[in-house]
Amino acid sequence: MRKLDNILGTLYGQAIGDAMGMPTELWPIQRIRTKFNGKVTTFLDGTDDNDIAINFKAGEYTDDTNQAFAILDALIENNWEPDSDILVKHIMAWADKVGAWDNNILGPSSKAALTLIRNGQNPESVTKNALTNGCAMRIAPIGALYEPKEIDDLVKMVYAV
Incomplete structure (x- = not known):
């Protein structure tokens, strides 16, 4: 297991990078270049012309970081053993808490998969063919x-999650 500073650095880096990129959520590079002169260099509020980012203020991170934290919470709950039911429970709890469906906070693949789960259906048709990152x-x-040196264990964990 790595040092706590390495883990915290990764979490902070993810949250900060996600918050900086939030205003450009799901936009192609050309639109980013037009709207922001090609780059975002500080925390900005989501803009009215971005259907997802409109829900966020400067410095807020998106569903990606929130779901990363939900995954970690699920792993902690189950002694670092991935369990689909526990993972889904934590992600759904976050989504319900923030009103993710009503506020258009979820990415398209997550929204489709979680909606199927919410309706008692298997999300595999979405998860096996998702085109987002x-x-x-x-x-x-x-x-x-x-x-x-623990690359094999890492790959197993990523696959299981």
Whole structure:
């Protein structure tokens, strides 16, 4: 297991990077270039012309970081053993708490999968074919838990989560 500073650094880095990128959520690079002169260099409120970012204020991170924290909470609850039911419980609790469905806070793949789960259906049709990158952003903190020599254990954990 890595040092606490490494883990916290990863969590802070994710939250800060997510909050800085929030105003451009789901936008193509050309739109970012037009709206923000190509880059965002400080925390900004979400803008009225971004259907997702409109729900956030400067410095707030998005569903990706919130779901990363939910994953970690689920792993902590179950002694670092991934369990689908516990993972779903934590992610759904977060989504319900923030009104994720009503406030358009979820990314498209997450929203589709969680809606199916909420309706008692299997989300595999969405999770097997998702075209967004939220999964990669949510799993990043798991990498901070392992030393480089523990790559096989890391891959197993990522796959299980």
